[in-house]
Amino acid sequence: MTQPDEAFQKEFDPQLTRRVLRYLRPYLRLVLGVLVLSLLIALTQPTFGLIQRYAIDHSFGPNALSGTVDLAGRQRLFQILLTAAIVYLCLKGVEFVLRYAATLTINIVGQRVLYDIRSDIFTKLQRLQLSFFDKTPVGRLITRVTSDVDAINQFITAGLVSLLQSTFLILAYVIIMLVVSWRLALISFIVMPVLYWATNYFRARLRDAFRNNSIQQSIVNSKLNENITGMLTIQLFGRENRNAVEFDRANRRLLNARLESVRWFALFQPTVSILGSVASGLVLWYAGDAILGADRLAGAGITLGTLIAFNQWVGQLFQPIQDLSDVFNNLQAAMASSERIFGVLDTPVTIQDKPDARRLNQFEGDVHLDHVWFAYDESVDAHTPDDDPRWTLRGIDLHIRPGESVALVGATGAGKTSITSLVSRFYDVQRGAVRVDGVDVRDLEQYDLRRHIGVVLQDVFLFAGTIESNLTLSNPDIPHERVVQACKYVGVHEFIMALEDGYDTEVRERGATLSTGQKQLLAFARALIQNPDILLVLDEATASVDTETELRIQEALEKVMQGRTSIIIAHRLSTIEHCNRIVVMRRGVVVEEGSHRELLAQNGYYAQLHRLQYAQGDAAD
Numbered sequence: 001m002t003q004p005d006e007a008f009q010k011e012f013d014p015q016l017t018r019r020v021l022r023y024l025r026p027y028l029r030l031v032l033g034v035l036v037l038s039l040l041i042a043l044t045q046p047t048f049g050l051i052q053r054y055a056i057d058h059s060f061g062p063n064a065l066s067g068t069v070d071l072a073g074r075q076r077l078f079q080i081l082l083t084a085a086i087v088y089l090c091l092k093g094v095e096f097v098l099r100y101a102a103t104l105t106i107n108i109v110g111q112r113v114l115y116d117i118r119s120d121i122f123t124k125l126q127r128l129q130l131s132f133f134d135k136t137p138v139g140r141l142i143t144r145v146t147s148d149v150d151a152i153n154q155f156i157t158a159g160l161v162s163l164l165q166s167t168f169l170i171l172a173y174v175i176i177m178l179v180v181s182w183r184l185a186l187i188s189f190i191v192m193p194v195l196y197w198a199t200n201y202f203r204a205r206l207r208d209a210f211r212n213n214s215i216q217q218s219i220v221n222s223k224l225n226e227n228i229t230g231m232l233t234i235q236l237f238g239r240e241n242r243n244a245v246e247f248d249r250a251n252r253r254l255l256n257a258r259l260e261s262v263r264w265f266a267l268f269q270p271t272v273s274i275l276g277s278v279a280s281g282l283v284l285w286y287a288g289d290a291i292l293g294a295d296r297l298a299g300a301g302i303t304l305g306t307l308i309a310f311n312q313w314v315g316q317l318f319q320p321i322q323d324l325s326d327v328f329n330n331l332q333a334a335m336a337s338s339e340r341i342f343g344v345l346d347t348p349v350t351i352q353d354k355p356d357a358r359r360l361n362q363f364e365g366d367v368h369l370d371h372v373w374f375a376y377d378e379s380v381d382a383h384t385p386d387d388d389p390r391w392t393l394r395g396i397d398l399h400i401r402p403g404e405s406v407a408l409v410g411a412t413g414a415g416k417t418s419i420t421s422l423v424s425r426f427y428d429v430q431r432g433a434v435r436v437d438g439v440d441v442r443d444l445e446q447y448d449l450r451r452h453i454g455v456v457l458q459d460v461f462l463f464a465g466t467i468e469s470n471l472t473l474s475n476p477d478i479p480h481e482r483v484v485q486a487c488k489y490v491g492v493h494e495f496i497m498a499l500e501d502g503y504d505t506e507v508r509e510r511g512a513t514l515s516t517g518q519k520q521l522l523a524f525a526r527a528l529i530q531n532p533d534i535l536l537v538l539d540e541a542t543a544s545v546d547t548e549t550e551l552r553i554q555e556a557l558e559k560v561m562q563g564r565t566s567i568i569i570a571h572r573l574s575t576i577e578h579c580n581r582i583v584v585m586r587r588g589v590v591v592e593e594g595s596h597r598e599l600l601a602q603n604g605y606y607a608q609l610h611r612l613q614y615a616q617g618d619a620a621d
C-alpha cells in the first residue's frame with residue numbers, strides 16, 4: 001500500500017550507504033565476480049564494431065570494389081570476411097555467457113541481501129514491545145518488509161551495479177573511439193551531454209508522475225473499499241450522491257495523473273531518437289567529408305569501416321549514458337527506504353530479559369500488583385505527578401493467591417485490560433511492581449512467564465492451518481487424545497466433529513466462517529491444552545452471543561478456571577458472579593473489592609452497575 005505521508009527520496013547519505021553495503025559483506029566473492037564480469041562485458045562491447053570495421057575495410061576496400069582484383073584475390077578477401085564473421089559470432093557467444101553469469105550473480109547477491117534484511121526485520125519485530133505496534137500501523141510495517149526491501153534490491157542491482165557497468169562501458173567506448181579516430185570521437189561526443197541532461201529531466205518528470213499516479217490510485221482504492229464495505233450505512237443514510245461526487249473527484253485526479261505520465265512518456269522516446277539521429281548525422285557528415293577526400297581532413301584515417309563502426313558505437317553509447325542518469329535517482333530512492341528500514345531495526349527494545357533473568361519451571365500462580373502506576377505514554381516516568389491525566393493505572397494494589405479467581409469489572413477504559421497486559425509483561429510499569437510468585441516480572445525470562453500464562457482474548461485469533469494445529473499452536477508434542485479430551489471438556493468436540501474434516505478442517509480467513517461463540521469455545525480448549533498456571537480471560541465476546549451459547553461458554557469458563565489462578569474481565573456481570581473475588585475499577589483505581597454478595601450488600605458502584613444491567617436485561621426481555 002502506498003503511504004502518501006512517507007518521503008520517496010532522500011539526499012545521498014554515505015553513512016546509510018555504508019550500512020547497506022555491510023549487507024554485501026558475506027557475499028564479497030560474488031560481488032568481486034560481478035565486478036570482473038562487468039569489466040569483461042565492457043571490454044567485449046566495442047570489439048564488435050572493431051571486427052566489422054576490419055572486415056569492411058579489408059574485404060570491401062576500394063581495391064575490392066574497383067573490380068581490379070582477380071578471382072584468387074576475391075576468394076582471399078572472402079576468406080577474411082568469413083573469419084571475421086566467425087570471430088564475431090564466437091565473441092557474441094562469449095558475451096552471452098558473460099551477461100548470463102553477471103545477471104545471475106548480481107541477482108543472487110541482491111536476493112540474498114533481501115532475504116537477510118527481511119529476516120533481520122522479522123526477528124526485530126518479534127522482539128519489539130507491544131507499545132511499538134500500538135504506534136505503528138500494520139500497513140506501514142508490511143511496506144517495510146516488502147517495497148522498502150525491494151528498493152534496497154534496486155539500490156544493489158539497478159544502482160551500484162549499473163553504476164559500475166555503465167561507467168566501464170562508457171570508458172571502453174570512449175577509449176576505443178578516441179584511439180580509432182579522435183576527431184570523429186569528439187564530433188560524436190557533442191550530443192552526449194544533451195542526452196544525459198534530457199534523460200535525467202524526463203526520467204525525473206516521469207517518476208514524479210508515476211508517484212502521483214500511485215498516490216491517486218491508492219486514494220481511489222480506499223474510497224472504493226470504504227464505499228463497498230460501508231454500502232449498508234451509505235444506503236441507510238442516503239449518502240449515495242455525496243459519495244458519488246467525492247469518488248468522481250478522486251477518479252478525476254487519477255485520470256489527470258495518468259494523462260500527465262502519458263504526456264511525458266510520449267515525449268521521452270522521440271527525443272532520445274532525435275538525439276540519436278543528430279549524433280549519427282554528425283558522424284556521417286564528418287566521416288563522409290573525410291572519405292570523399294576533403295583536403296583539410298587528409299590523413300585523418302577515416303575509412304568506410306570506421307564510419308560504420310562509429311555509427312554503431314554512438315548508438316551503443318546511448319544506453320549506458322541513459323542508465324547512468326538513472327543511477328543516482330535509484331540510489332536516492334533507496335536512501336529513503338533504507339532509512340526507514342534501519343529506523344525499524346534501530347528501534348530500542350525496551351522490554352527485554354535481564355542478563356541474569358530468573359527461570360521458573362513451576363509457577364504457583366501468585367500474582368501481586370504492588371502499588372502499580374502505569375501509563376501507555378512513554379514520556380511518563382516515575383516522577384510524573386499523581387494528578388497527571390496520562391496515568392492509566394493509579395496505585396493499584398491487588399494480591400491474587402494461587403488458585404484464586406478474580407474478576408475485574410468497571411466502565412470501559414477503566415484499566416482492566418491494562419492490568420492483564422502488565423501481568424504478561426507486555427508493558428513495564430512506571431512505579432511499583434508486578435510480581436508473580438513473589439518475583440518481579442522484570443526479573444523473569446519473558447518466555448517462561450508467558451509460557452505459564454494462558455490468555456483467552458476477546459477477539460480469538462485463528463491462524464491459517466487446521467483446527468487441531470490452532471489448538472496445539474503447532475506443537476507436535478501434544479497428543480491428539482489430549483486435544484480431544486480438552487475439546488470434550490469445554491463442549492466443542494461435537495461441533496468440530498460435525499465439520500467436513502473434523503479436527504483436520506482447514507481454518508479459512510482467520511475463522512470467518514466460525515461463530516463468535518464457537519471461536520470462544522475453541523479458545524478455551526486451546527488454553528486448557530496449553531495447561532497454564534495463570535489464566536487471563538478477556539471475555540467480552542460473551543456480550544455478542546445468544547443466551548444458550550453464553551451458558552455453554554460460562555460452563556466452559558468455570559471448568560477451565562478450576563485449580564488455577566484466574567483473572568477475568570467481563571462486561572456481563574452474570575458471567576463472574578461465582579468468582580472468588582470481584583475487583584471494581586474506575587478511572588485506573590480500585591474502588592471496591594469483595595464477593596458478589598458482599599458488594600451487593602455494600603450498595604456501592606458495583607451494586608449500581610448490577611442494577612443497571614438487570615434493568616437493561618428486563619427491558620430487552
Ligand SMILES: Nc1ncnc2c1ncn2[C@@H]1O[C@H](COP(=O)(O)OP(=O)(O)OP(=O)(O)O)[C@@H](O)[C@H]1O
Binds near residue numbers: 376377414419
Ligand atoms: N495500547 C494502548 N495505547 C495507548 N493507550 C491505551 C492502550 N490500550 C488502552 N489504552 C488506554 O488506556 C485506558 C485503559 O484501557 P483498558 O483497555 O485497560 O480499559 P478497559 O477497562 O479494559 O476497557 P474496556 O472494558 O473497554 O476494554 C483507556 O483510556 C485506553 O484508551
